[in-house]
Amino acid sequence: MNFDPRFSGRKFASVGTRPIRPDGVDKVTGRARYGADFNMAGQLVGRILRSPHAHAVIKSIDTSKAEKLAGVKAVITAKDLPDLTDGDAAMHDILDNCMARKKALYDGHAVAAVAAIDARIARQALKLIEVEYEVLPHVTDVDEAAHHHAPLINDQVFTEGLEEKPAKPSNITKRTQFGHGDVHKGFAEADFVVERSFKTEQTHQGYIEPHACVASVNADGTADLWVCTQGHFVYRQHCAQLLGLEASKLRVTSSEIGGGFGGKTHVWAEPVALALSRKAGRPVKLVMTRDEVFRASGPTSATSIDVRIGARKDGTITAAEATLRYSCGPYAGSWAEIGAMTAFACYKLENVKTVGYEVLVNRPKTAAYRAPSAPMAAFAVESAVDELAKELGMDAVDFRIKNAAQEGTRASYGPVYGPIGIGPTLEAVKHHPHMKAPLKENQGRGMACGFWFNFGGQTCTDLNIGMDGSVSLAVGTVDVGGSRASLSLVAAEELGIDYSHVKAIVADTSSLGYNDMTDGSRGTFSSSMATISAARNAIKILRERAAQTWDIPVEDVHWEKGHAIAKGEKYGNLSPLSLKEIAAASGKTGGPIAGHSELVADGAGVSFATHICDVEVDPETGSTRVIRYTVVQDAGKAVHPTYVEGQYQGGAAQGIGWALNEEYIYGKDGRLQNAGFLDYRIPVCSDLPMIDTQILEIPNPNHPYGVRGVGETSIVPPLAAIANAVSNAVGVRMTHIPMSPPRILAALDAEREG
Amino acid sequence: MRYIRPLSIEDAVGELAKAVGPAAILAGGSDLLVRMKGGFIEPELIVDIKRIDGLGDITETAEGFRIGAAVPCAVLGENKAVRKAWPGVVEAANLIGSKQVQGRCTITGNLCNASPAADSVPALVAAGAKAVVAGPSGKRTIAVETVPTGPGRTSLAKGEIIEAILLDKRPEHAGDAYLRFIPRTEMDIAVVSAGVNLTLDEHGAIKTARVALGAAAPTVLLVEEAGQVLVGSKLDEATLERLAKICSGACRPIDDKRGTIEFRRKVAGVLARRVAAIAYKRAGGK
Amino acid sequence: MAGVAVSTTINGDAVEYLCQPDETLLEVLRDRLGLTGAKEGCGTGDCGACSVIVDGRLVCSCLVLGAEAEGRKVETIEGMAHGDQLHPLQQKFLEHAALQCGVCTPGFLIAAKDLLEKNPSPTEEEIRFGLAGNLCRCTGYDKIVRAVQDAANVMKGA
Incomplete structure (x- = not known):
């Protein structure tokens, strides 16, 4: 096939119009029909028993009483999912995450499952399964876990990426480094240096549809899986490998999907449902409860990030450095690595260095969440950039324009950029009427930039x-x-x-x-x-x-x-x-x-966005409301502009929730305290203003129509944009996300007490 | 498990009194069904009281209002007479949950759920509301603040049902108000809250005052000292400052997923000040 | 556990079913009657995806027992269009792209219908607070609010 993917300018007849979607x-x-809306004849109800402990050895599991309960058709444990991963460490982690083998590694980790004729019997059966645990010390905080005294989650982990293999195991699985130039030299040239440390709490994608599937394994080794997923082909491969099926004999049908945002890229319940179906000889429907979604799917990393940026009086950044620690849950990941790659991607830098540390904690296995790892890095960097602009006495937008990456810039993570949109989004923001709108008392305006690779x-x-x-x-x-x-x-x-x-x-x-x-x-x-x-x-x-x-x-x-x-x-x-x-x-x-x-x-064009945000802070309660919000982002070419706007708005709204209220709250016992939409507070309709959008189109040279991905970048700038707005409204620099009312009020009081 | 739908309060009381296992009263169900779903309770008997005569009615009596135990908060909010007389109680009741929950939840259920953060309860306590309790040994009328005895616990005996909440008739120059702090604009449980109920004399000075705080202690707090400090004042700045200080001081809050001790203390004072100003204005004070 | 026999009306049709005493109306609709338009997003009344109207009141069907529907009138998303004629809200949701994944959409449509029946000319703020019991994670609500505004205008003109 001799397909030429290069961009060629053309006049469009259909692309760029806004028709009604076919579905x-x-x-x-x-x-x-979504994941839970499908049924098969003779179908059973599957339910999963989950560890109440953050870290515990599973000494024994007695399923005999559950098996004897009338209406129970299958009970499984890790024994029913034998290890077929053949030395593939990543697949073994997935297997262990689907069903704990020797240790429960977080509150919510699956330890057994049942299939019964109805939900009531299935729930009853779970109560009859007796698990004997030996509870171990746990650690859920990313900084505490990185400390050498922390309880070890896996004693076979020796940090990779160091010059010498460490003598002792730790919870840090990997160190990665990116950058170029000489940051020592760069900081020596700086007239002003800003150095700050930041933390962000763990958040969840918060899709409204819980994970759901119907699995049917036949005696002849063929199988069907109906499932809500972002990637049914990947699910097929993973499930086939874990169950020992031939991939082509497992037909996976993706249902309509009720939101994913990266959270439905990973199998959890599906191999369990297949194993239950195989054992029971009947189809099994397995739907997670909301509580299970929060406790046992794949939230994002919690992070701890140190940033240092130096600039000359004329506003040129001379050096930039960041150390990023990202939690991965109890299994190895590459989340800090991605954060380290994206951190300074918006800027043209002579001297830049970023170092990422992947940290194991007793929390659910981290999964992707919309531009995974980038929002936290951007929060740290874009907050520091604003502070530096203030020290220089420069306008925040002008300072960024002066240092923005452009075509030919060598990115901090390695490659040289083609035509890119960071400069144009900044120019558009500079001239946007939003930037000139008047503000009232206790209101402030902030802006920030964001980058995502696109695949x-x-x-x-x-x-x-x-x-x-x-x-x-x-x-x-x-x-x-x-x-x-x-x-x-x-x-x-x-x-x-x-x-x-x-x-x-x-x-x-x-x-x-x-x-x-x-x-x-x-x-x-x-x-x-x-x-x-x-x-x-x-x-x-x-x-x-x-x-x-x-x-x-x-x-x-x-x-x-x-x-x-x-x-x-x-x-x-x-x-x-x-x-x-x-x-x-x-x-x-x-x-x-x-x-x-x-x-x-190949050649997914990189994507940039710049956001503007106005907030109003109640100085007596620390309550923050977003009162105006504007997204400017490069789409390459907007195929259906309404849905491009929808992506911009949705990403911004998720970023606003992350910035202000969303967080996983763990108790001292290592248990998740807010596993529901009541206390995991995603934005409601009355929390948000209209979200204005401006689509820029800087064609991607590697796509016939110039298309770039648009889905993820819009979640990257909001954390910093809001932090900068809060700083401009009431004069406190918030370094801990979410900027919940108690945190803002405490910061205001500290400021007032001097 | 059994579900029954008695048609009289006597039948409901009788069934509850003779229930062997755990029994639950179902009015709006917005707390009960959540607790059942979470596996926190598995009742042997569910007594749906919505078809009992009179329990779904709001009646205006010579003494004031009688709000049946099965009246959804949305219906309460649509009642002009109650809204005019007790705007603070109604606004508090209408803050519980979403529009969807409003169509089901009741102030009686809110009271009996015995959460220290219940929205309608500080307003009811400030209002001096009373509860009519029907039980195996007859009926009694008690102050609402005596119903909750701790988080999730009430003073009601086995077989007892609150059949109505009573609110007094309003004199001239009276006003009440309720404010809560939540992180979002809707759908949250109060992090801390305050209800104030005032009557004024003909000169606009405060004659009587009741101040109640929510989510500030194991039960809703009636802060008598806060009421006393308001009496005689026209809500000048110094009085408001004292009110805030007393309310902050009266709090015995906890650190939890919704807020910190320090935050709750401070914001209790802020809310008390703000809500007193609203109640004062509603009472006709200037 | 003794089953409860229930006679009710759903979308104008007489319906009878037997359900368990602790079974929710949402479970009855979805698992017994095949009306899967109402979704379970949380099961605790926090997301509104299961919204239905019972005797003219907007409720979360996950917080109603199936047994309670006896003698009531239940309206679900499946009854919102008249034959092949979409309700103006359904049409405006399509035109404004007020849905991305669409799983919250049935709940939003039912809640918006209830809102406009009670308040035919809502302000933006009234729409936002009126729909605060319905969570959407895809759209940031912007296009939903605009679709409801547009539908309100169309319905007033009708």
């Missing part, structure tokens, strides 16, 4: 043309926020037909080749590339059929606006053939017409 009516009428990855798409000329598009990237509409627009654009004739679906794992999951803002970027490629392959066939009909060389047939056109004066008597006409005749000209594409979508 919309099902979703407003209650017909759309591409393996993608496979089918485009089938029906005999009536309508088009079905089968993609393998799960639609998390309207991508079926965007991809239908792309197919319509490429074929030259109307959007209304295209219907996009997400195909199951048996109907399409492998696709990476919808993460890294890749859904529209990579599947649109594959859709363009598939459409071009279909067009090639359409041209061949027209050439055959006309009996002329295919080279003389062009494709324009949905029609085959014979080019050249000698064909003056041949009127164009429409896609519909060619499709209608396909049975007689060689059979069905389809385009297929499989590719690795």
